[in-house]
Structure formats: structure tokens, C-alpha cells
Amino acid sequence: MKTKQNNSHRMSVEGVVMTAMLLITGAAFAQPQATLDVQPRVIRLNEQATLMLSLSGVPNPQPPNIDQLPNFQVQYVGQEQRFSMVNGRTSQTMTYRYRLVPQTSGEFTIGPFQLQAGGTTMDVQPVDIEVLSVSQQTTTRPADDKGQTIDELVFARISASKETIYNQEQFYLFIDLYVRGVNIDRRISLNNMPTTGLSVDTFQEMSATREQVNGNVYDVRHFRARATALTAGSFTFKPQLQVQIIVPRDQPQRQRDNFFGFEMFDQMFNRYETHPLSIEAEPMTIAVSALPDDGKPDSFSGAVGRFNLNVEASPLELKAGEPITITMDIAGEGSIDSVAKPSLALGDDFKSYEAKMIERNYDASRGVGHKVFEQVIIPRSTNIVEIPPVVFSYFNPEKEQYVSVSRGPYPLTVTASESQGLKLVQAEQDAGSSTIRQLGVDIVYLKSAPDAWSPAPTGAIRPGPRWLAIHTSPLLALLALVVWVRRREKLAGNTALARRIQAPRRARPALKAARDHIDDPAQVYANLWRALSAFMADRLNMDDGEITPSLILTTLKDAGLPDDQRHALENLLATGERIRFGGGGSPDTAGRLQDIDLTTQVLQFAERKVR
Amino acid sequence: MRIRMLIMLACLAPWVARTETTDNAGLTQAEAEQQFFAAGAAYKDKEYARAAADYKSLLDAGFVSVETLFNYGNACFKQGDVDDAVLAYRRAWYLAPRDPDLAANLRFALQTSGGIEPERSTLFRIFTEFSWLEWRAATSVALWILFITAGLWLVFRRVHAWLGNVMMIAMVLVLLTASGWGYWALLLRSPEGVMTGGEVTARFAPMADATPAFSLPAGSIITILEENKDWYRVGTGDDTGWVPKTNCKQVYPWKPGAS
Incomplete structure (x- = not known):
């Protein structure tokens, strides 16, 4: 797709080592990591690009010293800081921005770098950037393009973040819209997406870049949506993008120039209009695999993603017959709807009640969420010394294997119950008054026999024939009475x-x-x-x-x-x-x-x- | 002419007098009462399975009453069959929605099983304060008052003008009571169901290998939205999914002996 020019030369700046003394403190932060990005990756000689160097897991870093890159003028622009918390872990990302002004045309590779932060050395992956000459720029102007079709000026591509997708796995769908030489407005709608077997969230516009395709420079708008595979099988995407092309309105040529010579006023006075254009992206097929049977643990209940389990049990010192509440919090990345309650093998030692989901949160933009289940159990005897482990299993699609997370066992101290049935207890704190203490809860006792054994109806709730007959006859009588009264009144007056x-x-x-x-x-x-x-x-x-x-x-x-x-x-x-x-x-x-x-x-x- | 009308009425009488309730096949009232007491005795002896069987045979024979359903629910609950207990309590609720014992046991059974109950509107709570039988009886009374006052008004309206006001009040009463009855009838367009047989997975399609959508604890009270062969599409709040019919018993209407 990408055509290299014969006169271009590749300039590598491999080996350039930037030294930045970065202090790494705080064990709660994630492992230090550095990423490099340049946007746009295709520019003309008289344009500029932005280099972004992001450092995560490095508390209070100093700006790296990037003052010299061959073939580019480098200027520090600024920095931005972002905090995020996933599964209770805090991470900080600092992004440094530099302006790159090319000095010559050609294809260049920036990096790889090595960044030293305290005692850690981080590898930075290289980035390719292409600088086009001014002459190359003019040959690709739309005015010079003869015999072109609209498909060459506007087209779209769809791709997925993963090639191998498992049932219930979340992944990203990307749509890139390539535009050259025409103006389109911001309204873009998407049609012809699969309606079954996949759940696709709304597409979000992520960024805009510039790329060279077949010797032409395109403005590229990137869209992304989170998708979840709901069933195994093969799915073909052939989305249609509906865009609006902005063109000058077809009207008689005016004798005067643009209003004050500004195009803005033309837009204001509706000298432009939009035409809808449907763009079909090249089909893409993805295969969704069923979850493997090998290694599937008994406690697996369908969760796919990466999850963590936190369990709390309280109280752990109690009397026999008193309830224990077990709170199970499952948090992580993946399809939160596929998460069911963890497994808890209690046996006959406990009387257990069905676990209830008491909380569910899901951040669709990041694909993370958590579910909290609560289960009440009651120890039956004083011989019980622990609550068995709570086990939650899920399928990790990255590692392509099942993972079981276990919490517990929890030591338990159960003493004999003092109460032997319902009894009235005198309040100790207030000698002048008495109170009743609730000692237990049970269903209300049996009802006595009904007074009459005529069976209650169990059929449909609508008027039966008997009811209708009983209530239609007086209605007919009333109508007859109406006729009689009217006749009597008529005769009385005539x-x-x-x-x-x-x-x-x-x-x-x-x-x-x-x-x-x-x-x-x-x-x-x-x-x-x-x-x-x-x-x-x-x-x-x-x-x-x-x-x-x-x-x-x-x-x-x-x-x-x-x-x-x-x-x-x-x-x-x-x-x-x-x-x-x-x-x-x-x-x-x-x-x-x-x-x-x-x-x-x-x-x-x-x-x-x-x- | 009069003779002809009398003959017609005589022919209609047996049809009019025919009961709309279920037949009590196989048991006399005395036998039913005896079995009711026997079931109660078994319950006291903590033979809950036998008590449940006795109460159920009473219900199957058509002796449906709030008391029988309530006691059957208790027997089921005590022998660990909480979902059937919820079903019996809920069926009894249709006959006696203000019964505090019934409400307490239903709530307790739902808490025990972890079952869910759909959230209901204020209108629902107002209209279900009275059972549909009570609304029907009130509608009958209001209709008869309307008929009588309308007749009197027609004949004596020139002498007693206040009969017109009484007739209007009767008309409002008819509308109100018929609305209560009609609301119950509307509820049955999407009848309630109770999930039985353990925790049930609701799926995205009426197929056994369809993607699981959510799970329903046993005893959950759901709304049946659609039927497709052996599957029900059920709803609880905002979630809907397909469950096998074998795991979902319709609360009302129901046929004694069938479930």
C-alpha cells in the first residue's frame, strides 16, 4: 500500500540514548513503561508533527531531554498528567509533547530509545514518519486529478483489535475513514452492522491523522467501538458509512466576489450544501471460537476477561445459629454480564441462603466493571473452625487459559448458643420499662380451615356467562322501561x-x-x-x-x-x-x-x- | 306471549345458575375438610412432605382456597421446596392481597431463596389492594345500584330530581370498580411466573445453547412476556431473557392438577 519514493532516504536515529534521571517511588504504582507516538505520521515538508512521549508508573518524572533529532527541529510544547485506577491500583501517566518541524523529505524512523528512570531502563519502540516534498504535494491536489472516482477520494477500512476472539470476549472494532480532496461534515452514521451474535457499542471518534496511500495523502478519521462476541461462529462485517459531502451550491454566477472575500460568509449565507454519500468498507470476517473444554474448572460459570476477587466475611466470631455475611466483589476487565457468583462449597456444616447480587457497575468506555454478591450462611454446630475458600474462575483470552482465583479459608470461632427457643427477655439498661428482643424469624403458622368449601376461581379474570346474564337482564329491563316511559310521555302530550x-x-x-x-x-x-x-x-x-x-x-x-x-x-x-x-x-x-x-x-x- | 317468556326463562335458569368454579372431582366437602385437618396434623408432626402431598391433592381436586394454598406453601417451605412455596403464596395473594400472614410468608420465602420480585407502580399497589373477586363483586353491586336508580329516575324524575344525582354517583362507582377489575385483567396479558428447579439461566434466544443473559434465583417472580414452544421470554425490571417452560410456572390463571 505504501510506496517508497526512489529519491527518499531512510535516516535512522537508532542508538540515540536519552538520559533522564527519573525518580521512581511508591510501590503502589504499576511497572514503569514508556511509549512513543508521532502524529500525523505523514506530513509535507512545510508542515509539522507532534511527538508524544508517555511515561506511566513513574511518579513525578522530569521532562526527558530531547533536543536533537536528525532532520527535525525539536521544540518542547508542554505536558499533561493523567491518573487512573483499575482494580484498586493507581496508575499515573505523564505525556510530554514536542513539536517536530522536518528539515528534509524522506522516510525516517525515530527510535528505538532507552530511557533510564532511577534504577530502571525502559525500552521505547520506534516510530516511522514520512515527510513528503512540496512537488509531491502539488501532484496530489484534487484539481489535477483527472478521471478519478469518488471511491478514490473517500473510502473506509474496518479492522478488529484481535484475530482470535473467544465467545464472550470483548474486543475493539476500528473504522478508519480516508478522505482526500473533498470536504465532509462531522455527521457520520453507520449501517449494515451484524445484529445478532455480537454486541457492538456506539462508535466513538478517537483521533485524526494523515496517511499516504498509493502516493496520495489522506486525512484519516479513526473510530473505535467496543464489541462483545455473544456466540461462537463466523461474522462478516461490511459496514456502510453515510457521510455528508459539502459542495458549493449550484446557482447563477454572481457579478461580485465573495462577501468581503471571506469564504466563511458563503457558508453563512448557504452558498454550500451537503450531499449524502454511502461508503462501503471492504468486508472483514472474524471468527469467534467457543471456549475450550480442556482445563475448564468446575467453578467456571462463563466469565471471560481478566478479573480479581475480593472476599469479606463477617462476623468470624459468633454463636451457633447466628448468620455470617459473605461479601464477594469481582472486579476487572471483560464482559461483566458473564460474571456469576463465585463458588463456595459449604457442605452440611452450614445452612446457606442463595447469594444475591447487590451491586453492579460497568464503565463502557474502559470496559471495566465489578459485581458484588452477598451470601448469608449460618453455622450449624460449634465444631466448625473455618469457612471454606471462595473460588472464582474465568477464562483469560489473552493467555487462552482458564484462571481460578481463590480467597480463604477464613478461620471461624463458633460458640454454643445461649437461647433455647423464644423467651421474653427483661431489658437490663432500663429498670422501669421492658422490651421484647427478637430471637428468631420464621414463617407464619398454618391457617385454619376455610368457612366454606366453595372453590375459589382459578381461571381467567373476565366476566363469565353467568355474570353477564345476571347483569344483562336488568339492562334489557331498563331499556324496556325507557321505551315505556317515552311512550307514556308522548301520549300524555298528544x-x-x-x-x-x-x-x-x-x-x-x-x-x-x-x-x-x-x-x-x-x-x-x-x-x-x-x-x-x-x-x-x-x-x-x-x-x-x-x-x-x-x-x-x-x-x-x-x-x-x-x-x-x-x-x-x-x-x-x-x-x-x-x-x-x-x-x-x-x-x-x-x-x-x-x-x-x-x-x-x-x-x-x-x-x-x-x- | 307471557307463557312463551316464562318457558324461555325456565330454560335459561339452569344455565344461569351453573357455577363458574372448578369441579371438585373425587372428593366430597366432608372428605375435603377431613383431608385438610389430616394435612395440618402431619405438619404439626413435622411430616412436611406428607402435609404438602395432602394439601396438593386437595388443590388438585379443585378445593382451591386461600387457606389451602397458604398451608401448602408452608409445607413446601418447611421441606425446603421454597420455589413451590413462593408459587403457592403468590397464587393465594391473587385471592387475598391484603392478607398480612400471606405477605409475611411470601416475603420471607423470597428472602430465603434470594428470589427477586418485579418492581411495581403506585397504580399497581392501589388497584391490587383489593382482589379481582372483590372488584368484581363491587362492580356487580354498583351496577345494580345504577340499574335501580336509573329505573327510579326514569319514572319519578319529575317528582324526585335528586334521583339523578344518585344515578350519577352510581355511574362513577361503576366506572371505578370496573377499572379495578379491568386492571387485574390487564395484568394477565403479561402473567406472572415463578422460577422453579434451582437457579435458572435466562438466555438471549429460546435455545439451550444460546448465550446466557442473566441468572434467576429459584423462587423469583417474573413477568411472562412471550411464549415460543417450550420456552418463555421473561422479564424482570429492564432485563429480558428466555427460560425453559419447565423452570417457570405461571401464577395465574392456573389449572388445579396441572401444575
Whole structure:
């Protein structure tokens, strides 16, 4: 990938020994270590780079004396100090910064160095840096690039921190975004990552450098995310990066120059716009291996990483039957979710309760965390002299082996219990009052038999058919009541309607009376007249006295009563009047019955037709 | 017409009067009571296994009551079967949520097993102050009050206007009590379960070799979110995972004799 120029020359500064008298004190600090970095690693002749020398585990160090590096001007810039605490260990890192200004083009190697700090000598690994000439710089300008594709200007690469990854192991994924000759804004989104088998945290932008690829200089933005393998298998990454390219807005050329000649104002007045661009990184496949079965301890419960175990047990001097609380703190680097409670083989000497997780902390940015478990145990006898060791096993993916951490045994002094059951104890400190001391805890005793043996329901919590039937019937009754009340109120406010509706009801008794007195012609025809007149009076909303035979006949004729029935009714009315007022001849019983039927039919017709 | 209605009502009567509760197959009430006392005697003699078996056979026969479930839970607890004790106490809680003895024993059993209990909202605590049976009974009473007052109001509203206020109060009562009942019914959309058979590992997928997600101590009360053949997806707080059905018993509804 990297092309060496023919005219470049390699200048090594191996053997340069920097002497810095560094005092190393404090046994709590980690082992002294020195690292060297230069950014960017590819610069042009008229640019500058920053050299960073970091010393960790060295308390109160002095700045190393780096005043001469061949082919570079070196200038001390400043220092920064950082403290961190992992697993209870404090570490201090001091970083010294120097400005490097190249004096000539070429490829150079800075280092390796040896740093002396007190009685310790630290090796510093070398760093390569490439200085490009000014002419080389101009040939790579985008304006001169003809026939280029966007893939040559913007592309991405993905890589993993490890090649061999175990199930549940945490590792880093890196994405490097290479950009040359185009401007992109800060918004970058990532798609097409595996959704199963891996847990990938959010990518964080770490730094920006400059690199040379195929003779071209790229600005490189580095992203990093912590990932955890959840299952064994092979996973292929082919992420898509969605970036926004900033380009000048396509608009008519103005007659004047940029506003005050500053590009900033163009941006301010929206003379630039962004276009989305999707970049596909080259696929990368990683293989996640299952944890080996060889050497797997019995106490292993799935934890992968590097962990430490701290155990506290209290009290260690007690009476039989009193509880001991064991607190187990597992801290370290790795997948904290895979950490389960440590193993504690108590046997029959102790009554034990299930361990409970009481605390869980995880720092996703550093990948470290801890879990605290608490377990209560009770010694059963006075013969017990110790609490067995607490063992926690995990798989160390760096060493590719299982590691067991054991704490204990813890010596125990158990004396006989004084109390033999529940008893009331007189308080000693206060002679004037008494108090009850809790001597034990147990479940509440049995309940007595239920009053009724009707079984309680165990089915679904919803209305059953019986309940629905019981509560639907009154609802229907209520609806019927609503209808009845509305009808009653309607009739109360409309006399004509009320009389129309009750007309048959008034006629019916008269017809019945006519039949009952069939042997008495006067009664028969008087009742038939009463039925007809009452019906028509109600139907027409008139007084009974206003009804005449001619009015009845005219009304029925208008309603469409057939002529034969109308003539028969006319005869019936005439006969009735004759009998009632003149006492003339009367039809026989059959004729009277026929007249009753005729009146009934006429009333039924009138009920339907007379409005 | 009236005769026809009477015939219809006569036909409906047996169906309406039919009990909705479980059948008490195999045992008369006298025998059930006798067995209850026998189980209590076994418990006193510290024969917890026999006591538990007697109580369980009572439950299996359909004689489900708070007392039987409570005593069965005690017998299970005493013989070391804490997860079944938690299950029995929790089932009894559905029938008597304000029973202090029940709450004490459930809490004690959970502390003993290290089991967890999902955190519940204030609304949950308010509505579960009364059992769903109590809410149902209250809804019935409120409905009948509403029906009667509505009928009276319809007929006498011109004479006694205050009947309208009584009807409104009855309506509010119906809404309140029906809400309590409905809340219980909503809870069963994601029914509770109790983890049994020791500490159970919840996994990311319903497969035996899936990645472990978290562990659930025996007796833990969880929420069943989903079912997939022989697996339940269970939730506790923010964590969800798949557990085998054999390690998770649904609290309610349940069929006596089935679990």
C-alpha cells in the first residue's frame, strides 16, 4: 500500500540514548513503561508533527531531554498528567509533547530509545514518519486529478483489535475513514452492522491523522467501538458509512466576489450544501471460537476477561445459629454480564441462603466493571473452625487459559448458643420499662380451615356467562322501561294520538257485552252502536255525542270500505236505531251474531285504515 | 306471549345458575375438610412432605382456597421446596392481597431463596389492594345500584330530581370498580411466573445453547412476556431473557392438577 519514493532516504536515529534521571517511588504504582507516538505520521515538508512521549508508573518524572533529532527541529510544547485506577491500583501517566518541524523529505524512523528512570531502563519502540516534498504535494491536489472516482477520494477500512476472539470476549472494532480532496461534515452514521451474535457499542471518534496511500495523502478519521462476541461462529462485517459531502451550491454566477472575500460568509449565507454519500468498507470476517473444554474448572460459570476477587466475611466470631455475611466483589476487565457468583462449597456444616447480587457497575468506555454478591450462611454446630475458600474462575483470552482465583479459608470461632427457643427477655439498661428482643424469624403458622368449601376461581379474570346474564337482564329491563316511559310521555302530550291508540280498547268491552247479551236484541244493538260510536269518537278525536251513523258511513267510505260491507253496516245501523227507538222487528239470533261479526270486521278495517 | 317468556326463562335458569368454579372431582366437602385437618396434623408432626402431598391433592381436586394454598406453601417451605412455596403464596395473594400472614410468608420465602420480585407502580399497589373477586363483586353491586336508580329516575324524575344525582354517583362507582377489575385483567396479558428447579439461566434466544443473559434465583417472580414452544421470554425490571417452560410456572390463571 505504501510506496517508497526512489529519491527518499531512510535516516535512522537508532542508538540515540536519552538520559533522564527519573525518580521512581511508591510501590503502589504499576511497572514503569514508556511509549512513543508521532502524529500525523505523514506530513509535507512545510508542515509539522507532534511527538508524544508517555511515561506511566513513574511518579513525578522530569521532562526527558530531547533536543536533537536528525532532520527535525525539536521544540518542547508542554505536558499533561493523567491518573487512573483499575482494580484498586493507581496508575499515573505523564505525556510530554514536542513539536517536530522536518528539515528534509524522506522516510525516517525515530527510535528505538532507552530511557533510564532511577534504577530502571525502559525500552521505547520506534516510530516511522514520512515527510513528503512540496512537488509531491502539488501532484496530489484534487484539481489535477483527472478521471478519478469518488471511491478514490473517500473510502473506509474496518479492522478488529484481535484475530482470535473467544465467545464472550470483548474486543475493539476500528473504522478508519480516508478522505482526500473533498470536504465532509462531522455527521457520520453507520449501517449494515451484524445484529445478532455480537454486541457492538456506539462508535466513538478517537483521533485524526494523515496517511499516504498509493502516493496520495489522506486525512484519516479513526473510530473505535467496543464489541462483545455473544456466540461462537463466523461474522462478516461490511459496514456502510453515510457521510455528508459539502459542495458549493449550484446557482447563477454572481457579478461580485465573495462577501468581503471571506469564504466563511458563503457558508453563512448557504452558498454550500451537503450531499449524502454511502461508503462501503471492504468486508472483514472474524471468527469467534467457543471456549475450550480442556482445563475448564468446575467453578467456571462463563466469565471471560481478566478479573480479581475480593472476599469479606463477617462476623468470624459468633454463636451457633447466628448468620455470617459473605461479601464477594469481582472486579476487572471483560464482559461483566458473564460474571456469576463465585463458588463456595459449604457442605452440611452450614445452612446457606442463595447469594444475591447487590451491586453492579460497568464503565463502557474502559470496559471495566465489578459485581458484588452477598451470601448469608449460618453455622450449624460449634465444631466448625473455618469457612471454606471462595473460588472464582474465568477464562483469560489473552493467555487462552482458564484462571481460578481463590480467597480463604477464613478461620471461624463458633460458640454454643445461649437461647433455647423464644423467651421474653427483661431489658437490663432500663429498670422501669421492658422490651421484647427478637430471637428468631420464621414463617407464619398454618391457617385454619376455610368457612366454606366453595372453590375459589382459578381461571381467567373476565366476566363469565353467568355474570353477564345476571347483569344483562336488568339492562334489557331498563331499556324496556325507557321505551315505556317515552311512550307514556308522548301520549300524555298528544290527546288525539292517545285516543286513537285507545280506540280499540274502548270498543272491545261493548262488543263483548253484545255477545254476552245475544238473546236481548236491544242490548245487542245498543252495545254495537256504543262500540262503533266510541271507536270512531276516539279515532276522530270527537265527543261521543258528535258521532252519527251518517258520519260513520261517510268516514268508512272515505277510508275505502267495500260497498257490500258498507251497505250491510248501513242496514245494521238502521236496524239498531229501529230497535232502540221504535221497538220494531229484530233479526233472529243468527242474524244478530252476523251483525256482531260485521261490526268486528268493520272496526278491524277502521283500525287499519281510518287515520 | 307471557307463557312463551316464562318457558324461555325456565330454560335459561339452569344455565344461569351453573357455577363458574372448578369441579371438585373425587372428593366430597366432608372428605375435603377431613383431608385438610389430616394435612395440618402431619405438619404439626413435622411430616412436611406428607402435609404438602395432602394439601396438593386437595388443590388438585379443585378445593382451591386461600387457606389451602397458604398451608401448602408452608409445607413446601418447611421441606425446603421454597420455589413451590413462593408459587403457592403468590397464587393465594391473587385471592387475598391484603392478607398480612400471606405477605409475611411470601416475603420471607423470597428472602430465603434470594428470589427477586418485579418492581411495581403506585397504580399497581392501589388497584391490587383489593382482589379481582372483590372488584368484581363491587362492580356487580354498583351496577345494580345504577340499574335501580336509573329505573327510579326514569319514572319519578319529575317528582324526585335528586334521583339523578344518585344515578350519577352510581355511574362513577361503576366506572371505578370496573377499572379495578379491568386492571387485574390487564395484568394477565403479561402473567406472572415463578422460577422453579434451582437457579435458572435466562438466555438471549429460546435455545439451550444460546448465550446466557442473566441468572434467576429459584423462587423469583417474573413477568411472562412471550411464549415460543417450550420456552418463555421473561422479564424482570429492564432485563429480558428466555427460560425453559419447565423452570417457570405461571401464577395465574392456573389449572388445579396441572401444575
